[in-house]
Amino acid sequence: MSRNLVLGDELELNKALIPRSCINIRSAVVDLVPDPTVGSDSTVLDFKSDQSISLLRISFRRHAGNVIFISDWPKDEGETIGLDGVFKNKSAIINILDTGDAFNVYVDGTKIHRFKKRYQIEVSKVGYLLDPLDTTSVLANQLTVDVTVDPVPSNYQEAFFPLTAADIAFESQLHPFDVVIIGSGIGGGVLATDLLRKNKILASNSSYFTNESTPKPPGGIIGAPPSDDKSRRILVIERGGVLFQTHPLNMPQPSSRGTYGQMNDFFYNKLKKQFDMDQETAEIWKGGPVYCLGGRSTVWGLFTPRIALDTMVAHFPEDVTNSLTDKYLRRAEELMDLSYPSTLPIHQAVIDKLNTQTQKDLPEAQWQWGRIASEFKDNDNYQFAKGAYSTVDKLMEAAMDDPQGESKFKTVLNAHVDRLEPQPLKGKKERVEYVVIKDGDKDYKIKCGTAVLSAGAVESAAILLRSASGASLEGAYGSDFAHNFGHVTDHYIFSVAMPFYYRNMAMKDVVGGMKLQTDIKLTAGKDELDDSAPVALANLSLDASSFLPRGSFPHTELPLFIIAYILPSPLSPENSIVLDQHGNPKIHVGYAEDPGLEHKKKTLIDFAVDVMNKLSQVLDLQFVHVDKKASIYEPLPVITAQHLTLNVLGPGGVAHELGSIPMPNSEGANGLVDSSLQLQYGWDNVYVCDLSVFPYSPAANPTLSLAALALRLSDELVNTENSQPIWVYNLTPSTVWVTMTLSREAEPGLVGPYELVEIKSGRVSLWKRTRRETIFIYGSDSAVRKNFDVQMVYPGVNAMIVHSPPPAL
Numbered sequence: 001m002s003r004n005l006v007l008g009d010e011l012e013l014n015k016a017l018i019p020r021s022c023i024n025i026r027s028a029v030v031d032l033v034p035d036p037t038v039g040s041d042s043t044v045l046d047f048k049s050d051q052s053i054s055l056l057r058i059s060f061r062r063h064a065g066n067v068i069f070i071s072d073w074p075k076d077e078g079e080t081i082g083l084d085g086v087f088k089n090k091s092a093i094i095n096i097l098d099t100g101d102a103f104n105v106y107v108d109g110t111k112i113h114r115f116k117k118r119y120q121i122e123v124s125k126v127g128y129l130l131d132p133l134d135t136t137s138v139l140a141n142q143l144t145v146d147v148t149v150d151p152v153p154s155n156y157q158e159a160f161f162p163l164t165a166a167d168i169a170f171e172s173q174l175h176p177f178d179v180v181i182i183g184s185g186i187g188g189g190v191l192a193t194d195l196l197r198k199n200k201i202l203a204s205n206s207s208y209f210t211n212e213s214t215p216k217p218p219g220g221i222i223g224a225p226p227s228d229d230k231s232r233r234i235l236v237i238e239r240g241g242v243l244f245q246t247h248p249l250n251m252p253q254p255s256s257r258g259t260y261g262q263m264n265d266f267f268y269n270k271l272k273k274q275f276d277m278d279q280e281t282a283e284i285w286k287g288g289p290v291y292c293l294g295g296r297s298t299v300w301g302l303f304t305p306r307i308a309l310d311t312m313v314a315h316f317p318e319d320v321t322n323s324l325t326d327k328y329l330r331r332a333e334e335l336m337d338l339s340y341p342s343t344l345p346i347h348q349a350v351i352d353k354l355n356t357q358t359q360k361d362l363p364e365a366q367w368q369w370g371r372i373a374s375e376f377k378d379n380d381n382y383q384f385a386k387g388a389y390s391t392v393d394k395l396m397e398a399a400m401d402d403p404q405g406e407s408k409f410k411t412v413l414n415a416h417v418d419r420l421e422p423q424p425l426k427g428k429k430e431r432v433e434y435v436v437i438k439d440g441d442k443d444y445k446i447k448c449g450t451a452v453l454s455a456g457a458v459e460s461a462a463i464l465l466r467s468a469s470g471a472s473l474e475g476a477y478g479s480d481f482a483h484n485f486g487h488v489t490d491h492y493i494f495s496v497a498m499p500f501y502y503r504n505m506a507m508k509d510v511v512g513g514m515k516l517q518t519d520i521k522l523t524a525g526k527d528e529l530d531d532s533a534p535v536a537l538a539n540l541s542l543d544a545s546s547f548l549p550r551g552s553f554p555h556t557e558l559p560l561f562i563i564a565y566i567l568p569s570p571l572s573p574e575n576s577i578v579l580d581q582h583g584n585p586k587i588h589v590g591y592a593e594d595p596g597l598e599h600k601k602k603t604l605i606d607f608a609v610d611v612m613n614k615l616s617q618v619l620d621l622q623f624v625h626v627d628k629k630a631s632i633y634e635p636l637p638v639i640t641a642q643h644l645t646l647n648v649l650g651p652g653g654v655a656h657e658l659g660s661i662p663m664p665n666s667e668g669a670n671g672l673v674d675s676s677l678q679l680q681y682g683w684d685n686v687y688v689c690d691l692s693v694f695p696y697s698p699a700a701n702p703t704l705s706l707a708a709l710a711l712r713l714s715d716e717l718v719n720t721e722n723s724q725p726i727w728v729y730n731l732t733p734s735t736v737w738v739t740m741t742l743s744r745e746a747e748p749g750l751v752g753p754y755e756l757v758e759i760k761s762g763r764v765s766l767w768k769r770t771r772r773e774t775i776f777i778y779g780s781d782s783a784v785r786k787n788f789d790v791q792m793v794y795p796g797v798n799a800m801i802v803h804s805p806p807p808a809l
Helices: 156-160 165-174 186-202 264-271 309-315 318-335 345-354 391-401 459-467 479-484 506-511 597-619 703-717
Strands: 003-006 010-017 021-027 043-048 054-061 066-070 079-082 092-098 102-107 110-116 123-130 142-149 177-182 234-237 372-375 409-412 416-421 434-439 442-453 493-502 514-521 535-542 560-566 576-579 585-588 621-627 632-636 686-688 724-730 736-740 757-759 764-769 773-778 789-793 799-801
Touching (some): 003 123, 010 021, 010 043, 010 142, 021 123, 054 102, 066 110, 156 391, 165 409, 165 434, 165 442, 177 186, 186 391, 186 409, 186 703, 345 506, 345 514, 345 597, 416 459, 442 459, 459 576, 459 585, 493 506, 560 597, 724 736, 736 764
Parallel strands (some): 177 442, 234 409, 442 686, 724 799
Antiparallel strands (some): 003 142, 021 092, 021 142, 043 054, 043 123, 066 079, 102 110, 416 434, 535 560, 576 585, 621 632, 736 757, 773 789
C-alpha cells in the first residue's frame, strides 16, 4: 500500500527493506531549474535504520549538476555521478533495490548507480529533506512511497543478466565502453571472453582470505578500480536471450532419433530464424540465424579441421596465413578443447587401409582422425569433462561471476543493433561514437571507443547498410566498397550415406564410432594438373554422428556410413544483401560458377566407392541398400557407382555462409577490412570479426579459423605481452617477507624485482610476470637475511607458501 511522504518529514516503512525488496518513490513533478537566488541547493532522500543510522543518502544538486550517494553522513565522502540525463520526464519514479550487498538505484527504470552497503542493517525509514538555503525541491512536495518484493528469478536470464539497453546507454554516457562487440557467436564470443581473460591480467586488485572463507578470485572484487587498473570496459550486445546454458550435445536430447545426425541440428532447425530472400534463393537456402547468447556456436557440429595451407597461401593475406599457422590456430584448438579418440590396432588398420592408393585416377588420401571441439573425458578423479564447445559457457560464467552487471565486462541481451553513428561520409574516415540499439520506436545510444561487428555475414552487413541512413553504398562508402560488398557465399557440400552391419557383431563394440578426415585435390578434368587443383575436404562417419543435418540420411535402425565432401569456392559476385522496406536484410545467394563441377561430382562418387569397399574388406562390413517404399533391405556384396546417390546440402545448411565484408585476397585486392580486420571505409575505429571477413570459401568448416582470427584481433586490441598474474598466498601461521625475480627487465609488474613485500598470515600479494620466476621467502624484514626458502612460481598459477621459512639469524 502506498503512503505519502511530505517534504521535511520522515516516514516509517510498513515493512523493512530486505534483500530482493524494493522501495518505490513516485514524484508527480521534476524541477531541474536551479533557484537563481541561492548559491547551492540539495534535495535529499535519506534511508535510515530503525536506530536512525543513515544507510543511504541521495542528494540531488541542481547547481552542482550531480547526484551524491553517501551513508553515515556526514563522515562519508560519498560517490558522485552527473545529474544530466538522470531525469528525462516531467514526473519520476525512483526505485531503491536491496541486492543483499548493495543498493541499486533506478530512475524511471534506468539504473543510475550501485552503492555498496557500508552496514548490513535493514532500511526502516525514509526522510525527505531540503537544503536549508534552498527554496524549491527537485521533486514534488509530496511523494508516494511503497515497498515491494522482487520476485525470485525464474530462469538464468533473469538471475544473471539484469542490464537493459537503457541501463547501458545511460552508463556509457558517464563511462564510455572501450570495446563494444555486437554478437556473441564464435567471432564475438571468443573475442569477448579473451578480452575478459586479459582484464583479469590487467586489473590490479588485492584480496585476502581467512580460515572461515574462500579467497575472493582475482578480478572479482566489486567497487572502484585502483588507479593502476588498466583493464578495459567491454560490452557484448546480443540480439537474443538465453536459449542454452551450454552446447545442446551436453544436454538432454531426443531419444527417438538414433545416433545419426548430431542432435544440434534438431535444435538448429527448431530455433533458427529466416532472412527475407528472393524466390531463387528460397528454393535452395537451408540456413538461418539463431538469436541467442552464444549465437550459432550453440548448435554447430564441432567439426574443427584446419583450412588447407595451400588454400590459405593462395587466397588469404600473407600476414594472416603466417600468424594463424604459427600461433593462433593452435591457441584456438586449445581454447576449443580439440580432442582425438584413443587409437586401437583395429582403428590403425582402417586408417592404413584407406590410405593405400589402389586407383591412380582417384585423389590421393591421407586419412586421420576427425578433429572435434569437445573434451570427452577428464582423467582427474571426480572432474567432469567439459563436453562440446560453445562460446555460451564462458559468457554464462562471466555473468554468474557478476550477477549485478557491475564489473567492467557487461552483456546486454535482447538488444537489436540498428546502426553506427555518425553516418559514414564518402571519402572520409571519422570515428564511430555510438552503437545504436533500437527497441520499437526508441533509440539507445551506446558510447564507445571501438566497435566490433560480429553479428554474422548477413546481419553485420545489414548494420553497415542501415548506418548509411538511406544513402546508396556508393554515396556512403564509395564505389570500391559497393563493388566488393555483400557477396555472401557458401561452398558446395555433398554427401553419400548408406546403412551397414558387421558380419561379426562383436566388432561393433570393438570398433565403436569412427570419424576420419582427409584433404583431397579435385581436378576439373584431365587437362588440369593435380598441383594446381583446389583442395577439397572429405570426412567420413562410421557408426557415429555426422556434422550434417539428419534430413540428409536414410531412416534406418542399422549403423550408418556417411562420407561428406566440402568443396572450396570463390566469392560469387552475383550474390547480394540489400535492405527491405523495414530495414531488414534481404539476401540473394547462389553457388559460385564451377565449370568442372560435373567431373568433380563423378570423382566424389568414385572416391566413396573406393572407401566403402576398403572398409568392407578391413572390417568385414556388409553395406545395405534400403528401399524405403517397400521396406526391403538389399545386401550389396560389392559397392559400385550405380548404388550411390550424391546429395547436395544447400547453402546455409551448416552455417558456413561468409564473405560479405571481406579482407584482402593474397594479392592485397578487394578488401573492405584490412588484414587486421579493421574496416577501411566510413570509420577508423570499427572492426569486423565474423565469417563476413573471409575472402574465399575454403573446403573446411570455418569455425576454427574464425576463432583464431578472434584471438588475433584480441591481441590487436589489447596487448598484454603475455603478462599474467602470480598470486602468492601465505598459508603459514606467521608473517613472511617475499621477493620475486624478474627475468625480463622491460616487463611491467605491480611489484618490482627483489622488492621485499610483507605478506601477513592468510593474506595474498600480486605480481605479474611472463615466464617462470623464483620467490625468496624470509621470516624477517631485517637488513641481514641469511636464512630463507626458495620456491618456483609460474604465470597464471597461484603460488602457496605452506611452510614457515627458517628463523632469521
